[in-house]
Amino acid sequence: MTTVALDGQRALDLDAADELPTLRSQFHVPPHGDGEVAYFAGNSLGLQPVALRDRLGQELDDWARLGVEGHGEATRPWVSYHQLLREPAARLVGADPSEVVVMNSLTVNLHLMMVSFYRPTPQRHAIVIEDSAFPSDSYAVRSQAAFHGYDPDTAVIRLRPRDGESSLRSEDVVAFLAAEGSRVALVLLGAVNYYSGEFLDIEPITAAGHAAGAVVGWDLAHAAGNLPLRMHDWGVDWAAWCSYKYLNSGPGSLAGAFVHERHLADRSLPKFAGWWSTDAASRFLMAPTVTPVDTADSWQLSNPPILAMAPVLASLEMFDAVGMDALRAKSIRLTGYLESLLDAIADGRPLEVITPRDPQRRGAQLSVRIHGLDAGAVTARLRHDHGVIADARQPDVVRLAPAPMYCTFHDCWRAATALAKVLDAHG
Ligand SMILES: Cc1ncc(COP(=O)(O)O)c(C=O)c1O
Numbered sequence: 001m002t003t004v005a006l007d008g009q010r011a012l013d014l015d016a017a018d019e020l021p022t023l024r025s026q027f028h029v030p031p032h033g034d035g036e037v038a039y040f041a042g043n044s045l046g047l048q049p050v051a052l053r054d055r056l057g058q059e060l061d062d063w064a065r066l067g068v069e070g071h072g073e074a075t076r077p078w079v080s081y082h083q084l085l086r087e088p089a090a091r092l093v094g095a096d097p098s099e100v101v102v103m104n105s106l107t108v109n110l111h112l113m114m115v116s117f118y119r120p121t122p123q124r125h126a127i128v129i130e131d132s133a134f135p136s137d138s139y140a141v142r143s144q145a146a147f148h149g150y151d152p153d154t155a156v157i158r159l160r161p162r163d164g165e166s167s168l169r170s171e172d173v174v175a176f177l178a179a180e181g182s183r184v185a186l187v188l189l190g191a192v193n194y195y196s197g198e199f200l201d202i203e204p205i206t207a208a209g210h211a212a213g214a215v216v217g218w219d220l221a222h223a224a225g226n227l228p229l230r231m232h233d234w235g236v237d238w239a240a241w242c243s244y245k246y247l248n249s250g251p252g253s254l255a256g257a258f259v260h261e262r263h264l265a266d267r268s269l270p271k272f273a274g275w276w277s278t279d280a281a282s283r284f285l286m287a288p289t290v291t292p293v294d295t296a297d298s299w300q301l302s303n304p305p306i307l308a309m310a311p312v313l314a315s316l317e318m319f320d321a322v323g324m325d326a327l328r329a330k331s332i333r334l335t336g337y338l339e340s341l342l343d344a345i346a347d348g349r350p351l352e353v354i355t356p357r358d359p360q361r362r363g364a365q366l367s368v369r370i371h372g373l374d375a376g377a378v379t380a381r382l383r384h385d386h387g388v389i390a391d392a393r394q395p396d397v398v399r400l401a402p403a404p405m406y407c408t409f410h411d412c413w414r415a416a417t418a419l420a421k422v423l424d425a426h427g
Pocket residue numbers: 105106107108134136137190194219221222242252
């Protein structure tokens with residue numbers, strides 16, 4: 001076993017020299033002792049931007065000052081507020097502005113998308129997900145199959161990694177769809193898997209789903225704000241994402257949805273409707289029927305919650321200011337550095353990085369299997385003894401996400417050093 005002698009000065013030097021200086025000071029980093037934690041849970045809940053308090057305060061002030069008249073007269077008029085999010089959200093996922101809408105929360109959007117895009121028939125009603133899909137996705141697709149009268153145990157096909165491997169291979173998903181796709185109505189996969197951190201190859205999987213006659217949707221919960229995405233060009237039918245992870249918009253914050261342009265004017269798609277589904281010009285005519293719009297807005301139901309939208313807008317402005325490509329480049333540097341440190345401490349210690357080693361096949365997350373130890377006990381020691389916040393996923397995986405907006409090389413050094421000490425104490 002190597003002793004813990006990782007070079008902390010080198011980490012500080014890397015921080016000082018990095019071409020994208022950290023934006024850490026623009027976030028509230030939780031305190032630890034006289035300093036701050038090393039925060040690796042941005043794939044679960046991103047940190048609070050310092051500027052957010054003023055942005056929320058602005059809406060509260062406008063509400064106090066204007067009451068209902070804020071709909072038209074607020075600094076950012078509420079009646080059209082959601083339109084401010086359209087272009088930055090489109091840039092984030094690689095879409096035309098007409099293809100995106102920010103609304104609801106993620107699982108709600110998964111369901112609304114499936115109302116339109118899961119159209120099962122007796123011959124073709126299977127839904128393909130990853131065996132390690134996030135439970136909410138699993139529950140959602142099972143409930144959709146049952147809603148349409150199919151047995152979820154047979155209608156939902158769960159794709160597993162090969163024996164002895166921890167991640168699905170994109171080529172295996174493609175091969176499955178080529179072989180079995182004739183019974184598949186919908187493919188719904190996590191673009192970045194929450195457990196392994198694997199980034200699936202969206203374009204070929206989408207093409208394979210289409211070649212098989214299926215609709216292909218993606219859950220971007222762990223991909224939005226993590227990697228550059230090109231939903232439109234990759235031909236994805238629909239997608240949904242949340243904004244409380246890499247997008248730093250706060251606990252339970254609003255989600256997004258993408259619908260490909262080719263579906264926007266399809267009046268035959270079943271949809272649930274509410275007063276915000278109708279054309280804005282007709283909204284206050286109080287008509288009994290919807291006047292359809294050919295944008296993703298037509299999947300909206302309710303009037304948008306402004307206090308929940310303000311954090312998303314503030315966050316998207318930060319992403320625009322830095323640029324996703326620059327963030328991704330830094331993310332690759334940070335994650336690669338953390339990986340090299342974990343490899344250095346792995347000698348003689350029971351840890352194994354299960355995230356793909358190819359930087360193109362992962363985002364800002366390394367999942368570390370701790371053999372023979374309870375991952376929850378390990379993360380508790382990391383937190384309390386060393387001020388390193390990571391999370392545990394049952395039974396034995398510790399997830400570390402060096403989110404590039406506020407994590408530093410020195411944080412990576414702290415995490416690896418602390419993990420080695422915690423494992424040595426347990427050994
Ligand atoms: C991949 C994935 N899907 C769905 C969800 C559920 O999101 P929500 O509770 O916002 O509906 C999460 C939450 O972390 C997730 O990671």
